[in-house]
Amino acid sequence: YDTYGFPMELTEEIAGENGMTIDTDGFEAAMKEQQERARAARADVSAKVATPDTTKLDQSKLVNDPSATKASIVMIGKGGVEVDTAAAGEEVTIIVDNNPFHAEGGGQLGDTGTLSGEKGKAQVTDAKALPNGLVYLIATVDEGTLQTGDAVDVTVHQTRHLNLARNHTATHLLQAALRKVLGNHVNQAGSLVTPDHLRFDFTHFSPVTQAELDAIENLVNEEILKNIPVTIEEMSIDDAKEKGAMALFGEKYGDVVRVVSVDDFSCELCGGSHVDNTSVIGSFRITGESGTGSGVRRIEAVTGAAALALAKNESRELQQLADMLKAKVGDTTAKLEALLAQAKGLEKELAQLKKDAAMSDMDSILAGKEDIGGVSVITAEAQADSMDNLRDLADSVLDKAGSGVVLLGMVHDDKVNFVCKVAKADVKRGLHAGKIIKAAAQAAGGNGGGRPDMAQAGGKEPEKLADALKAGADAVRELLG
Incomplete structure (x- = not known):
């Protein structure tokens, strides 16, 4: 329930159909424990990334410059408290005056990289932004010490940054393509942009067909191959709306917004990192489509090197298949x-x-017929490999016999299965296939039942098949009185 959202009510219904009940009290207790764990985990994460009071900082002197390579540390925080020094092994928050790291936001992960000073070095594991836009770095000091005021070399992991940018721009192209192929009712319902892949949730009333997925993928790749510049502009929210920029429903925007456009194909409000030109994306491949809830679908995709690796793997598998088939x-x-x-x-x-083999036993099965109270009763072990074949054989035996009771059993996969047929005339005499087969199945460690004229059942003890058939015949005697 907590991980996948599978309804407890549906679990309860399925359990009821199988003769079981739900431990509701246990469920509620487990949910309470899970909620407490989640709250504790959130508290731990918040404590790790909490920043000190930054109101004393002059934010006008703090610059976000993607090309920056040198900076000074203006604040260090540990556990939400400002400190002067961070030593090796400590995880801290760091604010620099000249920041090249792009912060997490809009579904995109933050940049990573390094800070290197004369006395120490730190690995930047994430970049986040406060509500006022101030970017802070989460870093672990792995050599020496870092102090407030230190001059440091700042290095962003460029390959990772570029992969994030590829996937974020591709996400914009994907949303535009979805609206063109599926309709303007499509709106973003969530997204995730990582260096390895992208994930986009959107509103749509049915699964996306393969033909639609192909059309969407082709549209995105067409825009990539057109070598279109990606333009980023800052403008008023009113100008952005007039330009036709897509905005996230329920998202709050300031008076000045950032608009990312790809010619007239895509135009969205976005604070994420993007490529300068669509051709940098390389290629776009959809890897999955699924539903995440009522009226919400999800598409997953890859770009750049990941798309190339996927194509290579598929080509390799296709060649292996061709070799196995001894074909081109x-x-x-x-x-x-x-x-x-x-x-x-x-x-x-x-x-x-197999059916013919089962039918070949017909004569020996019929030869085992006995008269019980004036009713023809046939019980036998059959050589069948499925319930379908066993039912067909029982039908044929009853047709040959003309009337009476047929009870057949077969051993299959370390279990025993039974089928019982009773002629309509003998049903009127009080014979009941469901009661007969129940007696047989119970003798073989199982249970079952069914209609008066036809029933099937199973047992767990195939070695007791002969005893079970005898129990079935005894049940006929009891029913006839």
């Missing part, structure tokens, strides 16, 4: 279709052979 790559579909058709024909032939 271009002929694998036709060869596989031919093999599947051949296998289907063989399955039908095998099924018929």
Whole structure:
């Protein structure tokens, strides 16, 4: 329930159908424990990333410059308290005056990198922003010490940063393509932009078909191949709306907003990092489509090197398949279709052979007929491999016998299965297939029941099949009185 959202009521219904009940008190207790764990975890995370009071800082002197390589440390915090020095092994928050790190936001992860000074070095594991826009770094000192006022070399992990930018710009292209293919009712319902892949949730009333996914993927790749500059402008919210910029429903925006545009294909309000030109994305591949809730779908995709790696893996697997089929790559579909058709024909032939083998027991089964109270009763072990074949055999035996009771059992997968048929005329005499088969199944460690004229059941003790068949015959005697 907590991890996947599977309704407790549905669990309760399924359990009831299988003769079980739900421990509601236990569920409520477990949920309470989980809520307490979640609150504690949030508190731990908040304590780790809490910043000291930053109101004393002159924010006008703090610059966000993606090209910056040198800066000075203006504040260090540990556990939400300002400190002067951070030593090796300590996780701290750091604010620098010239910041090249892009902060987490809009579904995009923050940048990572390093800070290196004369006395120490730290690994930046995330970049976040306060509500007023002030960017702070989460870092772990791994060498020496860092102090407030230290001059440091700042280095952003550029490959990771570029992969984030690729995936974020591709997310914008994806949303525009979704609206063009599926309709203008599509709106963003959530997103995640990582260096490895992107995830986009959107409003839509049904699963996206493969043909629609192909059209969406093609549209995005067409814009990538057009080599279009990505423009980023700051303007008033009114000008942005007039320009047609897409905004997130329920999101709060200031008077001045950042608008990211790809020609006339995509225009959105966004604070994330982006490529300068669509061609930098390389290529775009959709890797999955699924539903996350009522009226919300999710698309996952990759770009750049990840898309290339996916294509290489698929090509390798296709070549392996071709080698296994002893065919050329271009002929694998036709060869596989031919093999599947051949296998289907063989399955039908095998099924018929098994059915014929079961029917070949007909004479020996009929020979075991006995008269119980004037009713023809046939009980026998059958050589069948499925319930379908066992039912067919029981039908045929009853047809041959003309009337009476047929109870057949078979051993399959370390279990025993039974089918019982009673002729309509004998049902009127008080015989009941469900009661007969119940007696047989119970003798073999199982249970069951069914209609007066037909029933099936199973047991867990195949070694007691003979005893079970005898129990079925005894049940006939009891029913006839």
